[in-house]
Amino acid sequence: MTNNRGAGTILVAPHQFPRLDREEALAEEFRLALVAAPDQAAFSDAMGDAEVVMVTPYAKVKAADIAALRRCRAVVRYGMGYDNIDVAAAAAAGIPVCIVPDASTDEVASHAFAMGLALSRRLPQGQAAVRDGAWAGRIAYDAPKLTDLRVGVVGMGRIGRIVAASWAAIGAQVHAYDPFASFSQVPSAPLTQVLEESDVVSLHLPLTAETRHLVSGDVLRRMRRGAVVVNVSRGGLVDEPALAEALHSGHIAGAALDVFAQEPLPAGHPLRDAPNAILTPHIAWRSTTSLDALQDGAVARARRALAGEPLIDLV
Secondary structure, eight states: OOOSSSEEEEEEOOOOSSSOOOHHGGTTTSEEEEEOOOOOOHHHHHHGGGGGEOOOTOOOOBBBHHHOOOOOOOOSSSSSOOBBBBHHHHHHTTTOOOOOTTHHHHHHHHHHHHHHHHHHHHHHHHHHHHHHHOOGSSSSSOOOOOOEEEEEEOOSHHHHHHHHHHHHHHOOOOEEEEESOOSSSBBBBBHHHHHOOEEEEEEEOOOOTTTSSSSHHHHHHHSOEEEEEOSEEEEGGGOOOHHHHHHHSSEEEEEEESOOOOOOOOOOTGGOOOOEEEOOOSSSOTTHHHHHHHHHHHEEEEEEEHOOOOOGGGG
């Protein structure tokens, strides 16, 4: 759908929003183009005349797309992360890219904490025992005492800090790694120590060339036997086939993932039948208010870009 009112064109990428009331309200002032999901080709073709490109996780903005942008004032990413946008190409073209980082911080942090706590208490093992007809005295149950847990948080941004504080609040021994953020609420430690000397490893960092497969097969082999892994950030941070193998071997006691390298998760993916795995369909960010906050934040940034106002103070 395209509306031709006012000045400036806002292009909305393929999406899965149930309603677009906020975006459609922009048509009262600006021309609005909505691309039907999941048509990436139509989205790329429509970018040339856009003054603001609004990008969902279901679309990509590649270097070739950036090169075709003739009038663009900003690229606005719904949510966190830049991995589906060629930020380097945008910077070279002088086009600012901004995110909506605060729409679901609490939701994602609580999801990660809940997942880690469930794995630490070996809930998947208990559920499997009941399902398979076993009972307490006939299953191996090695859940550590929570105050004895060593929890490693990788990435101490908004979400990582809340997760670290949640674990510390129940008495766990928390240490964290982040090469960019400064923090004092928990001890810092080298990455190898956080990965290899933790009972719970919780990942809260972006996907880059440097962080892809941060948790590799080699890292999994060096982790403590009985450790668990939580990932609510980006699927590519973990070598998923290697993780499935580590779960089958029993070296890793559990894994909880809300994000995957390919989404939706393919039918034959090795994690689907891996033991002691909690898998959720990229819903950590969702709540009764988060979707509204996400769309409000993205629309506000689009308006500011077209008005020539700075975006940096909103990131």
